[in-house]
Amino acid sequence: MPPALEIENLRKHFGGVSAVDGVSLALETGRIYGLIGPNGSGKTTLFNCITGVERRDAGRVAFNGERIDGLKPWVIAQKGIGRTFQVIRVFPELSALENLMVVTRGSGAAARERALELLTFVRLEGLRDEYAGNLSYGQQKLVEFVRVLMRDPSLILLDEPAAGVNRTLLNDLLDAVRRLRDRGKTILLVEHDMKVVMGLCETVFVLDHGEKIAEGPPGVIQTDERVIEAYFGR
Amino acid sequence: MSPRPAALAALAAVTLALAVYPEFGSGYGVRSTLQVFMWIVLASSWNLISGLTGYVSFGHVAFFGAGAYTGAILIAKAGWPWGLAALAGGLGACVLALAIGYPCLRLKGPYFAIAMLGLNEVLRALVSYFEDLTGGGNGLSLPTLDATVPIYYVMGASALLVTLVTYVIITSRFGLRLMTIREDEVAAEAMGIDTARHKLYAFLLSAAGPGVAGALTARDQGYIEPISVFPLATTITMIVMVLFGGKGTVWGPVLGAVVLFVAQEIVWARYPYVHPLLFGVIIIAVVLLMPRGVLGLLQIRYRLPRTI
Numbered sequence: 001m002p003p004a005l006e007i008e009n010l011r012k013h014f015g016g017v018s019a020v021d022g023v024s025l026a027l028e029t030g031r032i033y034g035l036i037g038p039n040g041s042g043k044t045t046l047f048n049c050i051t052g053v054e055r056r057d058a059g060r061v062a063f064n065g066e067r068i069d070g071l072k073p074w075v076i077a078q079k080g081i082g083r084t085f086q087v088i089r090v091f092p093e094l095s096a097l098e099n100l101m102v103v104t105r106g107s108g109a110a111a112r113e114r115a116l117e118l119l120t121f122v123r124l125e126g127l128r129d130e131y132a133g134n135l136s137y138g139q140q141k142l143v144e145f146v147r148v149l150m151r152d153p154s155l156i157l158l159d160e161p162a163a164g165v166n167r168t169l170l171n172d173l174l175d176a177v178r179r180l181r182d183r184g185k186t187i188l189l190v191e192h193d194m195k196v197v198m199g200l201c202e203t204v205f206v207l208d209h210g211e212k213i214a215e216g217p218p219g220v221i222q223t224d225e226r227v228i229e230a231y232f233g234r
Numbered sequence: 235m236s237p238r239p240a241a242l243a244a245l246a247a248v249t250l251a252l253a254v255y256p257e258f259g260s261g262y263g264v265r266s267t268l269q270v271f272m273w274i275v276l277a278s279s280w281n282l283i284s285g286l287t288g289y290v291s292f293g294h295v296a297f298f299g300a301g302a303y304t305g306a307i308l309i310a311k312a313g314w315p316w317g318l319a320a321l322a323g324g325l326g327a328c329v330l331a332l333a334i335g336y337p338c339l340r341l342k343g344p345y346f347a348i349a350m351l352g353l354n355e356v357l358r359a360l361v362s363y364f365e366d367l368t369g370g371g372n373g374l375s376l377p378t379l380d381a382t383v384p385i386y387y388v389m390g391a392s393a394l395l396v397t398l399v400t401y402v403i404i405t406s407r408f409g410l411r412l413m414t415i416r417e418d419e420v421a422a423e424a425m426g427i428d429t430a431r432h433k434l435y436a437f438l439l440s441a442a443g444p445g446v447a448g449a450l451t452a453r454d455q456g457y458i459e460p461i462s463v464f465p466l467a468t469t470i471t472m473i474v475m476v477l478f479g480g481k482g483t484v485w486g487p488v489l490g491a492v493v494l495f496v497a498q499e500i501v502w503a504r505y506p507y508v509h510p511l512l513f514g515v516i517i518i519a520v521v522l523l524m525p526r527g528v529l530g531l532l533q534i535r536y537r538l539p540r541t542i
Contacts, residue, residue: 051424077426089421091414093482102410103425111407129537151426 002065004029004155004186005050010059012042012049019045021210022059027155032177032187034201034218036194038230042210043190044086047157051083052076063155082153086160086190088140092133096124096143099132103150111150118146121176138165145173149180156180158189162196174200198222206230252390256383268386268454270495272447274393276468277475277487278400279443283436284473285481286409288416289339292469293350296357297327297444298451299463303361305449306374306458311367316381320388320449327445328438335437339430342419351466358464373459376452385454389447393488396443401484403439404540412436413482478520480529484541489528 003026012020020042027033035043048054050061052073061069068076091099100115101108119125122142127135132143141164148156158177162170177187177200191197197204198218206214206221208230214221221227256264276298284290301323308314308322338349361368368374403409414422415429423429452458471494479490497516502509524531529542 053420053424072428072430073420073423074426074428077424083424085421085424089418089424091417091421093417094410094413098410102407102414102422102427105407108407147425 001029002062003027004064005188006062006065007046007050008060008062010046010049010061011057012045012054013057018210020049020056023207023210023212025205025212025215027186027188029154029186030181030184031202032181032189032200034197034204035188035190035207036192036197036204036221037207040209041207041230043207044159045210046207047083047159047190050076050157051081077151077153080151080154081157082148082151082155083157084141084144084148084159084161086163088137088144090132090135090140090143090147093131095129096132096135097128099143100147100150103147114150118149119143122146122172138169141165142169142173145176154184155186155188158187158191160190160192162191162193170196249394253387256386261382264382264386266495266499268382268389270492271386271389271393272451273472273475273491273495274488275389275396275443275447276472277479277491278393278396279440280469280472281476281481281483281487282396282400282403283433283440285476285483285487286403286412286416287433287436289433289437290347290473291350291440292347292473293352293354293466294440294444294472295464295466295468296350296354297330297441298448298468299354299357299361299460300330301327301445301448302452302458302463303368303374303448304445306376306452307367309453310374310376316379316385316449316453317388319453320446323449323452324442324446327441327448331438331441332434335434339433339437354464354466354469358460361464362460369459371460373457373462376456378456379453382454385450389450392443392446392450397484397488399439400487401541404482404484408432408435416482474517474520476527477525478516478527480527480531480533480542482540483527483529483533486527486529486542 005027008024010020010023011018023046035046037043045054049056052071056069059069060067063079063081068079094102096119097115100118101111104111116125116128119128122145124139124142127139132140135143145161161173165173174196181187201218203216204218204221205212206227213226213230214224252267255267259267280291280294304326305316305319305323308319309316314322334353338346341349362371411422411427411432414427415433419429448463452463475490475494476487478494479488480486498513501512505512520527526534532538533540533542
């Protein structure tokens with residue numbers, strides 16, 4: 001079976017800055033991966049290149065063995081890659097329910113049922129008719145998270161899911177991520193909260209200045225000299 | 235209690251009253267109402283692309299002008315009946331929207347607005363240039379025909395149809411998807427929404443009404459010239475009507491068209507010299523005090539559905 005996601009020698013630069021500089025990595029199906037690195041190390045740009053939001057300069061991206069680099073973002077999403085954003089991007093003047101319902105096609109009744117199910121899952125069913133823009137930061141984060149699940153993607157990219165979410169909610173969210181993994185989903189998450197990364201991820205990739213400087217289980221990564229250097233300097 | 239039967243009854247009553255109005259109304263009254271119908275078509279059509287997707291078309295009168303010339307040429311040079319010519323005007327505007335929308339809808343924000351403005355200027359220049367077909371700057375005269383009352387009915391039916399289409403779209407998931415483009419296009423695409431196709435469909439829909447209205451207006455007035463069917467002021471008026479009534483709602487453009495047309499008529503009749511000044515003051519007041527428009531304000535404040 002091909003890897004869920006395989007990136008080879010991906011490059012992306014903005015002007016003179018190499019945001020992603022020849023990164024290669026592979027994700028096996030049904031596992032949780034972490035992507036860490038100091039600010040500006042290229043994590044979000046890598047997400048954007050995978051999902052087609054940014055056009056890569058060079059390299060290839062394959063999803064379940066099929067090349068997806070160069071495709072439009074909506075085509076990539078329709079193939080089964082879902083993502084959240086570092087800065088929340090809910091649709092503010094659509095209700096929480098509508099935020100979810102717009103995502104799928106086909107039967108409206110089925111979409112509504114699924115959307116209600118997901119809102120109930122994150123305990124937002126009582127706020128379903130509220131404009132998403134009126135919800136709290138944490139609630140918007142949850143709406144964004146379950147909106148990704150509407151299409152039932154097989155690969156889920158989460159950009160800082162823990163930031164700004166309170167502890168109780170966070171534990172629910174992490175449980176949800178584990179259950180998604182148990183159902184065979186592949187998850188890649190960018191996260192600054194090391195406790196979250198260490199407790200959740202099976203393999204961690206470390207980026208620095210657009211390059212992958214380490215890869216391995218969280219325990220090993222924590223003691224890797226290059227990683228410590230990247231974060232704290234020499 | 236559902237407000238729906240009451241709203242439907244009110245709509246039916248107004249439609250009936252307007253249907254029998256030409257029997258009793260004065261010539262001036264019928265002509266004015268016909269113009270209100272035209273403004274409803276234009277404002278509601280602009281709302282379909284700009285109010286829903288947030289792509290501000292600053293040259294929407296181009297479709298009105300294209301429809302006017304398509305209709306007028308078919309009537310004057312090919313002898314088509316005006317009803318058929320009006321349909322052709324709508325179709326012509328859609329073809330233009332398809333050709334221009336494909337490249338231009340990739341542009342974002344002000345760039346799209348400016349491209350549309352440019353389209354209107356280009357069309358006006360083209361129409362002036364191809365004199366053999368269009369009469370150029372001298373304009374194009376249509377055979378004499380008094381059809382104001384039948385045109386009144388067709389324009390009224392068009393206004394009703396555009397409003398109905400708006401209602402159907404706004405209450406559908408297709409309409410919600412158009413709104414996601416306005417709300418956050420990047421997120422919409424990342425959620426798997428084919429924004430390019432959605433924008434193009436909305437753009438085509440928004441061109442049909444103005445195309446028909448242009449052809450009908452050409453027939454009613456019996457004479458058109460480049461400056462009379464491609465004026466920037468018409469685009470601005472439809473934008474102001476939608477902003478005043480409430481963009482992204484069903485009845486906002488209708489309310490804006492009725493109120494601003496009547497206000498304009500009154501002000502124009504009483505204070506001919508200060509009329510543009512007062513209109514400008516209304517624009518500034520709306521933008522400052524009610525940026526969402528009358529119905530938009532009510533909708534947000536009282537959490538009403540967009541179908542108001």
